[in-house]
Amino acid sequence: MAILITGASAGFGAAMAKTFVQAGYAVIGTARREDKLLDLQQELGELFQPIAMDVCDKNSIQAALNHINMLPEHFHEIDCLINNAGLALGLDKAHQAEFDDWETMIHTNIIGLTYLTRQILPQMVQRGRGLVINMGSIAGNYPYPGGNVYGATKAYVRQFSLNLRADLHGTGVRVSNIEPGLVGGSEFSNVRFKGDDERAAQLYEHANALTPQDIADTALWLYQRPAHMNVNSIEIMPTTQSFAALNVHKTPPASVSGSLNDTPNPSPEPETGLLGKIASLFK
Template sequence: MTAAGTPVAVVTGASSGIGAATARQLAAAGYHVVLTARRKDRVEALAAELTAAGHQATAYALDITDRPAVDAFAAALADRLPSVDVLVNNAGGALGADPVATGDPADWRQMFEVNVIGTLHTTQALLPALTASGDGTVVIVSSTAGHATYEGGAGYVAAKHGAHVLAETLRLEIVGTPVRVVEIAPGMVKTDEFATARFRGDAEKAANVYAGVAEPLTAEDIADTITWAVTRPSHVNIDLLVVRPRAQASNTKVHREL
């Protein structure tokens, strides 16, 4: 059970990387964190870690591309918790780096399903509870890919542009309600899995993404940014915050010490 007065934050994609780091930081900030991801063992282990540290955490295995499962999740939260105050739409990912001419439509479809439709599912399902809280926040973790194109990234760029437009449009549509819409757009972030998953386990290709970059961003850097945005006074909305490492001037201009 959530202690009286403890705000509740739902984090998608919480099994690793930015999601797991965000869950840890929100828990430390006093939130009861609800950890969701497809990998049940990972979110359960993280929930146990947070609980052992004296925080409040609940694990829930969830595939955000499965709308009936998302609706069941929202119903379960309504039964078990007094409110939902924050939704961090972090689940996402990239597949491949092929040009438009040879890109696999299946990869494009999967990226759109997770980055856009999955975010739509969770936002629609939890928006009533966020509104009923009287002080809700929707966070959408997009990417600098959602704001500028680059060669070899069209599928991911298109999906993250979709996530950006979802955030921007939702903010317009619900203005006047007690819900903020925050978009965090990370640039080059080095995590254990993002680039490796993009290149289907090819460790060499994954390593080349960060070659020569002395200090790419970390998952903790983005988690810190998300936590800061969420914990601003209620009347303050961080519409869009772009976060890059100092070595990255744009999606295509990166200083590498080779």
């Protein structure tokens, strides 16, 4: 029995691979960057098997799944699929965002995850056991400016996970959705801001954010729950992150003494609250 982790070359995926191997489990790690996977194999040894795979390419997924049959026998059956590969691109408002970025997020976070899951599920159902762990986000639960399509993809992941639970009723196969808040120590924001490392670092400065290890420990805990226990979803935030008041945009009325047509548009008051402060970091 093996654990299959997508996006294992860095961040959450690499931390999960290390954590599961250290716990004694066989792990297959996939990612586009094969060199990073090979470095990880050098560190982790024979319990970790790397396979290059692009979740946006069905042919690449099929080639990777075929390659699993060439690995040692104890890697052949996937007992846990961790759909970790995913990304956010940009933080522009919807009317300013790059459509190519939207398309990439949809292909990676939705289509790739869904296709791979469909390929793995039959063997789990046939065995009457298995666990699918999807990587969601609090962005799928709470909207924020610039979250548009990224948040929508994670809302899909949440709903897909719940609907899998409905479809898999009685099969013994479990499904969980991990929904993290602010997590530092990964490439997530560096990718989102397209290599602007200074902007990414500013987001996490003094935030005492979650770490990839926190997420990896959560995934291992989910896998080690008894077969009769299913955690549908688990939402995790750093203690420093919470819920801001709902912001209200206020526009002062036009002067009574002047004509509405002659009065220039007033400057809008800045948004207040935690979301306003966070938004200011992304400008």
